[in-house]
Amino acid sequence: MSKPTPRDPLLIELIAAIGAGRIDFGAIHERGHFVYGWCDEKNGRVRFNPAPHAVLICLHEMIHRMRPAWTERGVSSRATRLLSQMSDQEVDRLYEVILSTARVRKRADIL
Numbered sequence: 001m002s003k004p005t006p007r008d009p010l011l012i013e014l015i016a017a018i019g020a021g022r023i024d025f026g027a028i029h030e031r032g033h034f035v036y037g038w039c040d041e042k043n044g045r046v047r048f049n050p051a052p053h054a055v056l057i058c059l060h061e062m063i064h065r066m067r068p069a070w071t072e073r074g075v076s077s078r079a080t081r082l083l084s085q086m087s088d089q090e091v092d093r094l095y096e097v098i099l100s101t102a103r104v105r106k107r108a109d110i111l
């Protein structure tokens with residue numbers, strides 16, 4: 001049995017800082033880029049923009065549903081390309097659709 005890899009002490013520090021809060025969820029728009037998160041260096045608040053990740057995951061998984069013969073690599077590259085064709089506003093709108101239609105499951109799916 002191999003020894004478990006020791007945890008990086010930075011992880012413990014980060015988990016404690018996350019628990020202390022000062023984190024916001026919300027859209028972030030920057031022309032030409034999808035911004036997944038941002039730290040305001042003036043006040044230390046972290047803003048997390050879940051929309052691009054959620055939309056990318058949804059595009060990816062919907063391609064699996066609609067094009068089941070495609071390879072994982074093909075699905076991943078196409079989903080990324082499709083996301084890059086969307087504006088921030090389109091991503092935000094599709095994220096709202098996802099939030100309004102998705103069921104929240106309390107138990108993890110065990111694969």
Ligand SMILES: [Zn+2]
Nearest residue numbers: 060064072075
């Ligand atoms: Zn996949």
